[in-house]
Amino acid sequence: MTDSGTFASFEKSPYRSVKVSTYFDTYDHLFAKYRGKPITFVEIGIFGGGSLFMWRDYFGPEARIIGIDFNPNAKKWEKDGFEIFIGNQSDEGFWENFVKEIGPVDVVLDDGGHTYEQQIITVESLLANMKDGGTLAVEDTHTSYMNRYGRKKYSFLNYVKQYLDRINLRFGSLDKTKADDRVWSIQVFESLVAFHIDRAASRRKSELIDNSAEHDDAQDYRFADDSSADALLQRADRLKWLKAIPGVRKLGAGIVNAASGRKNASRLKRYFD
DSSP, X not given: OTTOHHHHHHHXXXXXXXXXXXXXXXHHHHHGGGTTSOOEEEEEOOTTSHHHHHHHHHHOTTOEEEEEESSGXXXXXXXXXXXXXXXXXXXXXXXXXXXXXXXOEEEEEEOSOOOHHHHHHHHHXXXXXXXXXXXXXXXXXXXXXXXXXXXGGXXXXXXXXXXXXXXXXXXXXXXXXXXXXXXXEXXXXXXXXXXXXXXXXXXXXXXXXXXXXXXXXXXXXXXXXXXXXXXXXXHHHTOHHHHXXXXXXHHHHHHHHHHHHHHHHHHXXXXXX
């Protein structure tokens, strides 16, 4: 941590800031590419103001540093050259007005109230306003395992897990009715989740392609060690008269999935709660 750029800026801040020791390596990993550039950086939850000075030192003089807090006292930091907005991060109306006034942003760091409602509404309200190449990071996500922050069924990390499904449902042959292309990728760190924005990449058509190079007609062995039901189904596929019976392929596939599923479940259940 002693060679961390963000930690060095943290120590130099003239006002109090409270961070988790493991965050600095993550900050360096996520934010180094923005240093020295004319970015717009938004931090939600500025507490005693120390983090504002930390981020100005880290990103450099060209960065536009914006702070958001529910406490009206935070307005005092405007005298030091920061832009300060007072509002409730679980209020979609607040975010609508904020976006209209500020315009697109490069980096958002949510260090606000950490309730599930606050975290999720913040992400949903700001994703469309992120610049391409931008990062929206939510920290203190360990509250998803704690009491008092909301109903666990709707925790922030459960929302993230659902979002992973939305990203993967973009794959070519899957049902895309629940797919989502606002986020290209998600990184999960200890107590911190980062959403990365690249609209061209996330909206690129997903389909199998072939380079049409020479091949050796290799057999597909992916199910070679699977259930005997699969071997029976493969042999049945070679019987043209059997394949002609309506529904037989679907029925056979169901048998295979059930048989292999039972076998795999017994081997994999130790990896699941």
